[in-house]
Amino acid sequence: MIxxxxxxxSRIKGVFFDYGGVIEDLSLDESIFQRGVNILHALLxxxxxxxxxxxxxxxxxxxxxxxxxxxxxxxxxxxxxQEMWTSFYLREMCVDSAVRSVVEPMSEELSSIYxxxxxxxxxxRDVRNVLKTLAFSGYILALISNTMSKTLIPERLRKLRIExxxxxxxxxxxxxxxxxxxxxxxxxLNSTGLESGACMYVGxxxxxxxxxxxxAGFSATALITSGLTELKDRGYTGNARPxxxxxxxxxxxxxxx
Numbered sequence: 001m002i003x004x005x006x007x008x009x010s011r012i013k014g015v016f017f018d019y020g021g022v023i024e025d026l027s028l029d030e031s032i033f034q035r036g037v038n039i040l041h042a043l044l045x046x047x048x049x050x051x052x053x054x055x056x057x058x059x060x061x062x063x064x065x066x067x068x069x070x071x072x073x074x075x076x077x078x079x080x081x082q083e084m085w086t087s088f089y090l091r092e093m094c095v096d097s098a099v100r101s102v103v104e105p106m107s108e109e110l111s112s113i114y115x116x117x118x119x120x121x122x123x124x125r126d127v128r129n130v131l132k133t134l135a136f137s138g139y140i141l142a143l144i145s146n147t148m149s150k151t152l153i154p155e156r157l158r159k160l161r162i163e164x165x166x167x168x169x170x171x172x173x174x175x176x177x178x179x180x181x182x183x184x185x186x187x188x189l190n191s192t193g194l195e196s197g198a199c200m201y202v203g204x205x206x207x208x209x210x211x212x213x214x215x216a217g218f219s220a221t222a223l224i225t226s227g228l229t230e231l232k233d234r235g236y237t238g239n240a241r242p243x244x245x246x247x248x249x250x251x252x253x254x255x256x257x
Contacts, residue, residue, distance in 0.1 A: 012219065012256065014192055014199040015134055016185075019145040019153050020228070021204030022249070023127055023160070026119040027227030033057075036117020040110060047102050049093060060114065063089035076178040081111040081148050089114075111149040111173075119228070128162050130249040135165045139256075142168040142188045146178045146208065168192050180212030189216070202252070204229050207236035214240045222246050222255065 020026045037057045044051065051059075067088040071077055079087070085107045086094040094100040103110070135141055143166050145153055150173055157163035168191040172178045175187060189196055196217035203209020204226040213221045223229075223242035244255055 011198055012139070012200050014140040014142060014194045015252070015256075016142045016144060016188060016199055016201045016213075016218070018179075018203035018205075018209050019143055019147070019156075020119070021226030021232075022202055022224055023124060023143070023162075024121050024156065025124050025226050026121055028231070029120040032117055032120050036113060039113055039117065043106075043109070043113070047106065049099055049102060051093070059092060060089055063091065071178060076181045078146075078172040078176050078178045081107040081150070081173055084148055085110055108150055112152045112155075115147060115149050115152050123160055124224075125248050126250055128160060130252065131162050131165045134252070134256075140192050140194060141166050142170070142192050144170045144179065144184055144188050146172045148173050150174055179208040180215065182212055182215040185212050185216035185218070200256075202246070202249070205232045206240055206242075207233045207238065210240040210242050211236075211238050220244070220255075222252070224249065 017023060034053070034057065037053050037060065040060075041051065041053045041056050044056075063084075067079075067084060070088070071079075082104045085103050086100050089110075090099075090103055094103055131141060143153075143157075147153055150171060153169065153171060154163065157166070157169070168188050170184060170188045170191070172184060175184050177184045179185070185196075185201075189199065197219045199218050200220040200222065201209060201213035201218045202222045202224060203213070204224055206223070210221050210223060221240075221242045222244040224246040244251075246252070
């Protein structure tokens with residue numbers, strides 16, 4: 001593994017993070033996903049939209065696959081969550097204009113519930129202490145995440161009591177672009193006022209995090225393997241590799257010291 005020269009590390013002023021797989025470890029769990037399907041089913045039924053959980057589950061899985069293929073074929077554009085739900089996740093239902101008019105205003109609520117229950121979640125080990133120590137040591141912290149919800153990650157940051165430690169939080173659903181496109185990384189850099197050469201990026205994927213950070217010119221990258229790393233990187237043929245591989249976030253102190 002190629003490691004960054006100590007002289008370059010001494011110039012690092014900012015540490016940027018992915019959320020899922022880094023701040024929280026994520027893994028697939030069908031029972032948790034089905035719990036979310038049941039909650040979504042009940043919510044839709046309250047609004048007068050009728051289906052059965054089994055059909056809804058199949059619709060959501062198919063919609064996610066089709067949306068993933070769509071953004072990969074469209075330069076990693078991120079649609080609004082209204083467009084995601086009406087054109088992909090609940091497309092068959094939203095052919096009916098009456099259903100569409102109900103789904104559109106509740107799309108953020110649908111997104112937050114769906115994404116929360118898509119995975120089993122647990123905070124990464126000692127994440128709060130690590131981030132507090134970095135922030136109190138003078139590093140500027142920022143977060144860049146691919147997400148379909150505008151509210152879930154801010155809510156999770158508040159729950160973990162770390163929201164005030166980040167100078168900037170960039171969400172793909174608000175920015176209109178997904179990682180690995182360098183534009184979303186550059187937006188975070190511009191918001192913090194830092195140059196890419198003075199920043200390190202920590203993520204859990206080669207295909208999104210290491211690739212995007214490399215394109216944006218980050219001086220150092222670190223990969224921490226999550227329960228989704230293999231799945232997210234399936235089919236990746238690029239050559240982006242991390243400067244460091246971490247077993248835990250605490251190892252950042254060894255790199256930056």
